Amino acid sequence: MSVFPVEKPILHVRMPVRASLRLGPLGDIWHKPAFSAVASVAVPQFALLLAGRPDLAAYAAGGSLCALYGHGLPYTARARTLAWVVAGMLASIAVGLITASLTDSTVLRVAVAALLAGAHKATCDAARIGPPGHVVLTFVAVSAAFLPQRLADVPAHLALALAAGVVAWLVGMAPALVRPDGPERIAVARALEAAARLLRASSGGQEPPQARHAAAATVNAAWQTLLRAGTAGSRAELRRLLVRAESAAALPARHAAEADSFTAWARDLRKGRPLPVPGRSEAPGEDAGEEAELSGVAAERPRRHRLLPEVAGRWRVVMMVAAGSALAGWASMALGVGRPYWAVVTAAAVFAANTTLSWNRALQRVVGNLLGVALFTLVVPLTRLGSLALVATVLVMQFLTEATITRNYWLGSVFVAPMSILMTQFAGVQPVGELVADRWLDTCVGAVAGLAACVLLPDRRAARRVHEGLERLERAVAEPSPTDPGQARAARDRLNASLVELREAADTAAGEWWSTALPQERITTAERAGHRKLTELTGPARGAGVWTEERSREATE
Template sequence: MSAIPFRQLKPRVRLPVRAALRLAPLGDIWHKPALSGVAALAVVLLALLAAGRLDLTLYASAGAMCALYGHGLPYAARARALGWVVLGMLAGTAAALVTAALTDSVAIRVAVAALLAGLHKAACDATRIGPPGNVVLTFVAASAAFVPGQRLADVPLHVGLGVLGGIVAWVVGMAPGLVRPDGPERIAVARALEATARLVRARDEARGSEGTAGLVPAHAPGGAPWPPVARASQGTPSPPGARAPQSPAWPSGARGDVRRTQGGDDHQVRHAAAAAVNGAWQTLLRSGDRRDGLRRLLVRAESAAASAGGGVDADVLMAWAHDLRKGRPVPEPPLCDARTDAAERAELDGIAAERAEPAPVAGARWRVPFVLVARWWRVVVTVFAGAALAGWGSMALGVGRPYWAVVTAAAVFAANTTMSWSRALQRVLGNLLGVALFTVIVPVTRWGAVALIVAVLAMQFVTEAAITRNYWLGSVFVAPMAMLMTEFAGAGPVPALVADRWLDTCLGAAAGLLACVLVPDRRAAARVQDGLERLERLVGEPLTEGRDARDRLRGALVELREAADVAAGEWWSATLPQERIAAAERAGHHRLAQLSA
């Protein structure tokens, strides 16, 4: 296998502005984390209000905010994931509280908060827990590190309140399963059907109109260039040392957002369909033995994507997806030609045999995330450097809350330098507008405790809707919510709060971006080479039937596109062989169609 003809390393500066600020369509499941987060926080805040101890909000909300996680996972997997998130949240909070109790040194507190930020980032990226990622964990831990007057004897009580909040979050997160136990699986398969329908429609239009290209997504959620498709394969970690993608994959929340392109091929639409199908299989394989109807739909979608027909067109696929989202009975695919029926039955039999195999040993399964985190040392070091630099800079300027700078620096770190720039720009703009919103609503919140609670819950709810459209829009509501949370411990002067937030945001964004620029991902191009060689090797293998061959090829396509998108956004990297990558992707999609036919 020939090596990629990489040319000499050279800087390439990409600082998109309009693309970074462009609004995407509203996410398809934004209401799920929104309602869960509001419900868990409401239980905690109202209980503290009844007890007359709203000053303990930070500790109880640490556990309650875990209700924001895991909404794309089947309920069995969600139960485990929420348990680990609560454990990680409380471990970081406990470490921060102990630090606050043992030392009054702001520099040491900043260092501990920055180290926790790096560990949170590595853990979330390695396990691909999904949104809201490391930011909530880091915000709570960094805030706890700067609690004034913290005593060591109070740490058990405060952590205990976090445990109670975590229990509330776990119950709230699992409660929808009592009504719709297959909800996450339905959403995952619906996304795959919708992405496949776009592919089928694009292919039909290309056949019917000479020289007209297919339909591709206009832009990814968040307004950034086409993002790495990491969310489609939540169970497959990225290579060690890579920055995990931040923007959600297109099939997850941008239904119907398409535009016509001139003179290009449809490899992006094919990639989106492959990623959505891959993500749906990952979800179904975690869901046990009771989703056979959904598996039949997904197998039929594979047949449709492979030009095998399967007796369905794009409109039928979209109708099936609509039925799944609405909770209607799972559609039954119609009979089709004998060859396709036989291939689909063979695949379903293979899936059943795979599910019958013994599960991996529990101890080995739980060790995997810790091993992955240990390999992500570069992420830990880079986030620590940026967060510590931001916190110490804030301390040197005499800002009252350096932990806000730490959180901003940690939030800026993204999949590559270009995405980090976009995130920094979004964070600064969103916080500027958020500070203005805070000055408008803070007089109302000081009418009483109930008004403050209502304002916080409203900000939490709106945040989950806004952030699916763009990170900057979500930050408009995150910033005032974070500032209002400080009011539970006692009202402070508004001008000081506003100045602290604005200075810390600018310092954190600058320091985080500087760390990303000074420590670029120099393995990015090598991962493209590895992914390209793997895909070319799989395409060159003799044509064999079986689900394993399709899974390996589909995974290779997703990994190559992810690696190429990450490498293309680094400002200092080798020039990528774009023509060879595109040719390999076309060949891979063609071979995938042959394997699925």
């Protein structure tokens, strides 16, 4: 049994403002969820307009928003994931609608909404569903819990949500008809670009640890995508490119001259051009090592990440999110706000991996919603021209949300806020002043309550996970280097996964305001040893078990 050192807790107070609001680059596939969401929302909304029932639009919206998920997955995995998302969305809507039909108590509705928020957060984290995570599920389900409802109408409303979910599934799968290997191309292109950035940093005499970690994490994610895609079609050629990127990430000094080639290959992959065919590596003797790597991959590459975190961690998330969301909803009630579910959703959206990230999200949400309600007041006169104008405005806001949210959450929130307010107008026109006041007050209450729950319930196991990650990495480094390609491939997978997990655990623990001191020197030493071991398992010398002191020094300089 491992014994972890007991250290005196220390306080970390990190509440950045400028960094939290700084805009990042536009996401490389921002257009995919943007256009998918618009298409999947537009079909049922316009159908309801033609049927003269725009009041039912809120029920279709939940199914439509399932199109936001799964855009980084290969299509075989995306089909299953989208189906599960649609099923989860329907189950959540059903709980909300049944609650609304059985009780008029706002206290009970908030309680159910808070439990749903906690369950969504824990489930999405455990499944690593990816963006937009639990927030959309929670928004739809919590909104359903506050819709006027009769129990007899629930089946019909669920059927409408299911129909919209089917449309979302079809929209999400439609690009497979044009480019069936699109997600795999993007994943490998990202790995090549990350490796190129590392090579340029290395050739310039500076190799920041962040660049090496980013390259390792991106390569790891690309392998996961290719594994899920299977072996048909162009996967063999893509694996060859990824092996080259992985070798370069492990031995940047030996591949420094290939940075431009990696960038050009990535560009070809993104633009749908014929798959690049790598020539002979400019690193002497590297081609034989790459053939050995491909043989190891063919020998069955194991999955690298654990899909489920520890049970205690999941329950902590459920309790923390549910407590913060319930506190937000009940506080909103006490203040006389007519839509406390907005406070519940805000509190649920605040929760992130650690306290610092939760602070960032709370600040971003408050700033974005403040600007968003101002935008709502500007566009609301246009929406009063008729149902068609209302639907068109919602679609524009949906597109702008997905186009901007990758740059910073606050910027996306500028368009999320008016969109969610406008969706309440499908059931009937409501006073603008009341809507603005409710949204702004609920945002502030939800942000404060969510952040308070994060501060009062910090992740006290964060430091322990760092120690566990250290032990896994040190064991992986201590393993003898196998000569069999399949065994070498598996050893390298374990080592690379240990490096990525340790860095993620250390970054998460460092962002908690209350934790034990981290063994920074030991972490640095273990990461350096891990990267040295990666070079030992990479390249032509690996298969023969040859590792010289000169190559070891070259790999780590």
